[in-house]
Amino acid sequence: xxxxxxxxxxxxxxxxxxxxxxxxxxxxxxxxxxxxxxxxxxxxxxxxxxxxxxxxxxxxxxxxxxxxxxxxxxxxxxxxxxxxxxxxxxxxxxxxxxxxxxxxxxxxxxxxx
Numbered sequence: 001x002x003x004x005x006x007x008x009x010x011x012x013x014x015x016x017x018x019x020x021x022x023x024x025x026x027x028x029x030x031x032x033x034x035x036x037x038x039x040x041x042x043x044x045x046x047x048x049x050x051x052x053x054x055x056x057x058x059x060x061x062x063x064x065x066x067x068x069x070x071x072x073x074x075x076x077x078x079x080x081x082x083x084x085x086x087x088x089x090x091x092x093x094x095x096x097x098x099x100x101x102x103x104x105x106x107x108x109x110x111x112x113x
Contacts, residue, residue: 018061022071022078025055029081036085041092048086055079 032047058075061067 017068018066020062020068020071020075021054021058022074025051025058025078026074026081027078028054029078029085032085032089033081036089036092040096041089044085044089045093048082048084048089051078051082052086055082 028047028051032044032051035042035047036044055075055078058067059072059079062069062072062075
C-alpha cells in the first residue's frame with residue numbers, strides 16, 4: 001500500500017496526546033467518598049463534583065483522540081466515585097437539615113406559653 005505522502009515529505013504534523021489524569025480523578029473520587037464517611041457528607045459534594053466534571057471532560061477528550069487513552073479505567077472509576085459521593089452527600093446534607101428543622105419545630109421550648 002502506498003502512502004499519499006512520500007517518505008519524509010509534506011506529512012501532516014504529529015500532534016502529541018495530552019497525558020491522562022486518571023490518577024488525579026480517581027484520587028478525587030476516593031477523597032469524596034472518604035469525606036462522605038468521615039465528615040458526615042459536608043465536603044464530599046465539592047470533591048465529588050470536581051471528580052465528576054474532570055472525569056467526564058477527560059473521557060470525552062479520550063474519545064476524540066486528544067488525550068492518552070491508557071488512563072480510561074481510572075478516569076471512569078474516579079468519575080463514578082464522584083457521582084456516587086456527590087448524590088449521596090447532597091442527600092445526607094438534606095436529611096441533616098430536615099432533622100435539625102424538625103427538632104427546632106417540635107422542641108419542647110416551642111410549646112411553652
